[in-house]
Amino acid sequence: MSEDPRWLDVALASARPQAMAALLRYFRDLDLAEEAFQEACLRALRSWPANGPPRDAAAWLAFVGRNVAIDAVRRRARLAPLPPEEALSDLGDAETDLAERLDGADYRDDVLRLLFVCCHPELPATQQIALALRIVSGLSVRQIARAFLVGEAAMEQRITRAKARIAQAGVPFETPGPAERAERFAAVAAMIYLLFNEGYSSAGPPPSERAGLCEEAIRLARLLLRLFPAEPEMMGLAALMLLQHSRAAARFDNEGQLVLLEAQDRRRWNRAAIGEGLALLDKAMRHGAPGPYQLQAAIAALHARAARPEDTDWRQIERIYAALEHMQPSPVVTLNRAVAVARVEGPLTALALVEPLGGRLSGYFHFHGLRGALLTQLGRRLEARDAFTRAIALAGTAAEAAHIRQHLDALAADADAAGERAG
Amino acid sequence: MYYALLCYHSEDVVCSWTQEEDAAVMARLDVIQRRLVREGKLSSAVRLLPTTAATTLRKDQDPPLVLDGPFAETKEQLLGFYILDVDGLNEALDIARELGGANPGGAYEIRPVGFSYDVGAGGGGPG
Numbered sequence: 001m002s003e004d005p006r007w008l009d010v011a012l013a014s015a016r017p018q019a020m021a022a023l024l025r026y027f028r029d030l031d032l033a034e035e036a037f038q039e040a041c042l043r044a045l046r047s048w049p050a051n052g053p054p055r056d057a058a059a060w061l062a063f064v065g066r067n068v069a070i071d072a073v074r075r076r077a078r079l080a081p082l083p084p085e086e087a088l089s090d091l092g093d094a095e096t097d098l099a100e101r102l103d104g105a106d107y108r109d110d111v112l113r114l115l116f117v118c119c120h121p122e123l124p125a126t127q128q129i130a131l132a133l134r135i136v137s138g139l140s141v142r143q144i145a146r147a148f149l150v151g152e153a154a155m156e157q158r159i160t161r162a163k164a165r166i167a168q169a170g171v172p173f174e175t176p177g178p179a180e181r182a183e184r185f186a187a188v189a190a191m192i193y194l195l196f197n198e199g200y201s202s203a204g205p206p207p208s209e210r211a212g213l214c215e216e217a218i219r220l221a222r223l224l225l226r227l228f229p230a231e232p233e234m235m236g237l238a239a240l241m242l243l244q245h246s247r248a249a250a251r252f253d254n255e256g257q258l259v260l261l262e263a264q265d266r267r268r269w270n271r272a273a274i275g276e277g278l279a280l281l282d283k284a285m286r287h288g289a290p291g292p293y294q295l296q297a298a299i300a301a302l303h304a305r306a307a308r309p310e311d312t313d314w315r316q317i318e319r320i321y322a323a324l325e326h327m328q329p330s331p332v333v334t335l336n337r338a339v340a341v342a343r344v345e346g347p348l349t350a351l352a353l354v355e356p357l358g359g360r361l362s363g364y365f366h367f368h369g370l371r372g373a374l375l376t377q378l379g380r381r382l383e384a385r386d387a388f389t390r391a392i393a394l395a396g397t398a399a400e401a402a403h404i405r406q407h408l409d410a411l412a413a414d415a416d417a418a419g420e421r422a423g
Numbered sequence: 424m425y426y427a428l429l430c431y432h433s434e435d436v437v438c439s440w441t442q443e444e445d446a447a448v449m450a451r452l453d454v455i456q457r458r459l460v461r462e463g464k465l466s467s468a469v470r471l472l473p474t475t476a477a478t479t480l481r482k483d484q485d486p487p488l489v490l491d492g493p494f495a496e497t498k499e500q501l502l503g504f505y506i507l508d509v510d511g512l513n514e515a516l517d518i519a520r521e522l523g524g525a526n527p528g529g530a531y532e533i534r535p536v537g538f539s540y541d542v543g544a545g546g547g548g549p550g
């Protein structure tokens with residue numbers, strides 16, 4: 001075995017979702033499942049370094065966790081004594097038996113259920129993500145608190161509250177029917193994408209934490225895809241996240257400022273992630289069942305395929321945004337389509353698309369930013385300055401504000417130059 | 424003699440590596456691979472994308488069925504392979520041990536190559 005002590009952590013972490021899912025089905029209680037898993041991990045720490053990890057780590061942890069928890073109950077009832085440690089590390093047939101049962105279809109639904117309990121509709125988005133990171137991914141409360149930029153005590157409380165709410169709501173334990181399963185899938189996909197965006201957003205945590213959240217989201221999507229390999233929207237979601245995350249190294253400059261897509265050094269894009277994203281999108285499209293994640297991935301793929309910004313197929317991007325708008329009407333999607341329209345048909349057509357959104361997007365930074373840029377292109381400088389001034393007031397991060405400041409400075413410089421020419 | 428070294432490892436584990444851990448393993452392997460190429464013992468080294476990116480064509484029916492995912496669902500997955508040009512099994516095993524030292528966990532299946540379009544002399548396809 002490796003001399004690297006990290007192997008044990010990696011082995012435990014990678015087995016966690018499956019083992020927790022099985023324990024949750026058994027105990028039907030998140031806290032009990034977590035306790036049992038913790039106990040199983042303690043046993044693993046004692047037994048694996050000497051004996052090597054078992055062939056199926058998840059089955060081992062589920063089996064030992066279950067037995068230890070049952071033993072604890074028995075011990076309290078003064079019934080049977082604890083089995084010797086050696087007996088636990090050599091589970092033989094019992095472990096194989098459980099591993100086989102874990103491979104069954106129920107097990108897939110176990111993992112889906114484990115993720116699904118974290119996205120109860122009554123829980124606000126941030127609690128859903130926090131809970132998934134704690135329960136499914138096994139991050140410590142401290143790590144999660146750091147990722148959300150809140151104190152540890154506050155995060156502890158948030159997670160405890162979320163768990164209490166779920167316990168009240170009651171977790172559905174029957175094997176779901178097709179409609180129910182599709183519903184769970186959609187909720188879980190949305191939660192995974194929220195988790196990804198928490199890491200991807202420029203307003204989010206510092207870069208070191210950020211990548212971790214994105215990678216965890218990708219890991220969960222891959223896990224679900226392995227269990228449900230024929231779900232085109234899950235392929236689309238995994239592709240979307242891989243393609244977006246492929247740009248991670250190029251998205252921020254040395255000062256931590258956001259670098260816009262146009263200005264990114266494309267040599268720093270992660271080719272392996274792009275390759276995997278494109279392959280998944282290809283697979284998804286074969287199903288002929290397009291959905292919002294596939295369409296967004298298709299747009300990200302067109303950016304990934306362009307060797308230089310000027311090679312971007314904006315016409316195709318515009319078409320896909322139009323399809324997305326049709327499927328999932330939203331002013332933000334229309335705003336994004338307007339960006340592509342500006343490239344293909346010019347700023348005037350794009351502005352006509354943007355103006356009617358003013359009512360619903362008046363508090364949206366990007367609305368005013370795009371409006372300002374289009375008005376600048378049209379030479380309507382005073383209106384552009386107004387738009388940028390409103391944008392800067394709505395900027396969520398220093399990087400966003402700095403970006404708008406550049407536009408305002410350029411407008412001012414233009415005005416000065418025009419003034420000099422006139423004078 | 425050509426040998427295929429089929430690399431099996433738990434995808435769950437490999438996908439849980441951080442970027443740094445992954446890069447460290449690849450760097451250790453790279454040192455060995457470069458030397459093997461210099462010695463004329465390595466024909467190719469291939470790392471496959473995760474099995475989630477795989478598609479399977481079942482040709483035991485007509486028309487063949489296209490399925491998402493890898494052919495076999497196993498505890499450890501086929502994640503890559505090497506083609507070695509060595510004297511015999513012992514040398515292939517030595518190389519496998521060395522590569523295994525740089526990339527612990529999982530298993531290598533060492534399979535002699537029966538036919539290869541690049542190097543073989545005639546004969547039918549692999550079926």
